[in-house]
Amino acid sequence: MSEAAIASSAVIAGLPPGPPLRPLQLYRYMRNPYSMLRGYAREYGNLFTVQTVRVCVMTGRPDLVRRIIGAPIDQYGSRNEPGAARVFGKRAFTLLSGRPLRRERRLIVPHFQGEALTALGGMIRDATLEAFGNLQPGESFVVRERALDVALDVILRTVLGADTPERRAAFRDAVRALTKGYGNPAFLMLAAMQIKQDWPPPFRRFTAIRRRLENLLQDAMDRARREGPAKAAILNRVVAARYEDGTPMPDEAIRDNMITTLIAGHETSVVSLSWALYWLHRDRRCLELLLDELRPLGPDADLAAWMRLPYLDAVVKEVLRLWPVVTDINRVLAQPMQLDRYVLPAGTTIAASSAILHYDPDLYPDPDTFRPERFIGRRFGPHEYLAFGGGERMCPGSHLAVFELKIVLATLLTRYRYTLLDEGPMTVRRVGGAMMPATGIRLRLDGTLQQ
Numbered sequence: 001m002s003e004a005a006i007a008s009s010a011v012i013a014g015l016p017p018g019p020p021l022r023p024l025q026l027y028r029y030m031r032n033p034y035s036m037l038r039g040y041a042r043e044y045g046n047l048f049t050v051q052t053v054r055v056c057v058m059t060g061r062p063d064l065v066r067r068i069i070g071a072p073i074d075q076y077g078s079r080n081e082p083g084a085a086r087v088f089g090k091r092a093f094t095l096l097s098g099r100p101l102r103r104e105r106r107l108i109v110p111h112f113q114g115e116a117l118t119a120l121g122g123m124i125r126d127a128t129l130e131a132f133g134n135l136q137p138g139e140s141f142v143v144r145e146r147a148l149d150v151a152l153d154v155i156l157r158t159v160l161g162a163d164t165p166e167r168r169a170a171f172r173d174a175v176r177a178l179t180k181g182y183g184n185p186a187f188l189m190l191a192a193m194q195i196k197q198d199w200p201p202p203f204r205r206f207t208a209i210r211r212r213l214e215n216l217l218q219d220a221m222d223r224a225r226r227e228g229p230a231k232a233a234i235l236n237r238v239v240a241a242r243y244e245d246g247t248p249m250p251d252e253a254i255r256d257n258m259i260t261t262l263i264a265g266h267e268t269s270v271v272s273l274s275w276a277l278y279w280l281h282r283d284r285r286c287l288e289l290l291l292d293e294l295r296p297l298g299p300d301a302d303l304a305a306w307m308r309l310p311y312l313d314a315v316v317k318e319v320l321r322l323w324p325v326v327t328d329i330n331r332v333l334a335q336p337m338q339l340d341r342y343v344l345p346a347g348t349t350i351a352a353s354s355a356i357l358h359y360d361p362d363l364y365p366d367p368d369t370f371r372p373e374r375f376i377g378r379r380f381g382p383h384e385y386l387a388f389g390g391g392e393r394m395c396p397g398s399h400l401a402v403f404e405l406k407i408v409l410a411t412l413l414t415r416y417r418y419t420l421l422d423e424g425p426m427t428v429r430r431v432g433g434a435m436m437p438a439t440g441i442r443l444r445l446d447g448t449l450q451q
């Protein structure tokens with residue numbers, strides 16, 4: 001028999017096997033997706049069908065991840081979920097696919113990268129000092145709470161240009177209410193059940209909360225138009241941007257995209273900063289190496305110099321490898337696709353899992369260990385490192401997120417000394433949409449460095 005014949009005889013139409021008892025899988029996924037996904041990959045092989053928030057075909061195999069994120073633009077359709085539209089809004093680009101997705105992203109994503117970021121660095125340093133600078137020596141605190149202040153402040157200043165404390169306070173309340181609204185178990189349950197009606201009270205309450213934020217955003221957009229694109233804020237640039245045919249993005253789409261950004265951009269940063277401070281203070285050797293690198297530049301270093309530091313870069317990458325905030329990135333097939341021997345029909349959801357991939361011992365030897373050095377002198381391909389997803393949908397905020405993490409860490413570590421109060425290995429718990437380190441990471445401020 002020829003090789004082609006052997007290969008074709010092995011092809012299977014349909015989904016790969018996976019664990020039974022689907023409701024139990026959803027429950028386990030909500031509690032701890034990391035251990036669940038890795039456990040199933042060991043048990044069923046690194047391509048299996050599982051119930052997460054949807055039934056999906058999951059893999060963390062580098063060759064299959066490469067296929068998933070490298071697929072042509074018309075391979076995937078939109079994630080048509082009524083719950084998502086309710087939260088992000090009908091015009092949010094996260095609900096689009098293919099060419100319409102590309103068209104929207106072209107107007108937004110460039111403002112989150114490169115030159116555009118340089119002007120935002122000072123705001124990030126200010127937000128960090130405001131949130132962490134009022135602690136007294138000996139005082140203990142929960143990193144998550146302070147990090148939430150920084151992350152929200154950063155996004156309000158840099159994305160929406162909220163440059164007065166009053167404007168930020170109004171937005172902060174509205175965003176916190178929104179996060180609480182969609183994190184409410186009754187809301188999540190109704191959304192998971194794909195309920196389309198608007199009358200259930202958790203939906204009605206959420207709509208009112210969202211409207212308040214929409215009104216604030218409309219004011220911010222009107223102001224951004226008056227100020228023009230010279231102001232550094234991302235919103236100012238988005239309202240001035242034009243599609244190829246010269247038309248602007250409609251207001252409703254800008255509002256929905258900004259709400260999507262607010263939601264996607266702040267909890268993710270909180271989790272990553274909490275883990276970074278945890279690992280650095282748990283492994284003092286890594287902390288010392290980082291301090292050796294930061295010390296010569298001092299606390300008021302040029303931000304571009306911090307961006308060039310190899311160990312700081314490696315620390316951020318390693319934090320996002322060990323506990324990727326998003327454990328699996330999902331795509332809905334618009335056309336059939338072959339993964340390994342399985343030909344999956346259109347309509348199937350497939351998922352590439354960083355929680356599995358990032359623990360592949362062939363890529364990352366001794367994967368449970370925090371070891372930033374593994375990123376020094378070694379570049380991982382997009383199919384080997386999935387912290388920000390990949391392909392057409394890759395996180396538009398990835399550059400901003402890394403930029404922010406580096407500035408916050410460098411600002412804190414060049415000014416303050418802390419002790420970790422959490423002992424032993426850390427477990428995780430779900431807070432709203434994100435998995436957080438269970439305690440939120442408790443530190444004590446030991447002192448402020450002489451400057």
Ligand code: HEM
Binds near residue numbers: 093
């Ligand atoms: C450490 C922080 C962050 C991490 C780990 C992270 C990770 C991710 C991941 C894995 C995805 C899914 C990508 C895919 O499906 O291929 C995503 C999507 C997204 N992220 Fe981030 N993100 C972070 C911060 C941010 C920030 C700061 C922003 C904006 C200011 C942002 C905005 C978004 C948006 C809008 C999407 C949806 C993209 C789409 O559906 O097309 N993220 N992020």
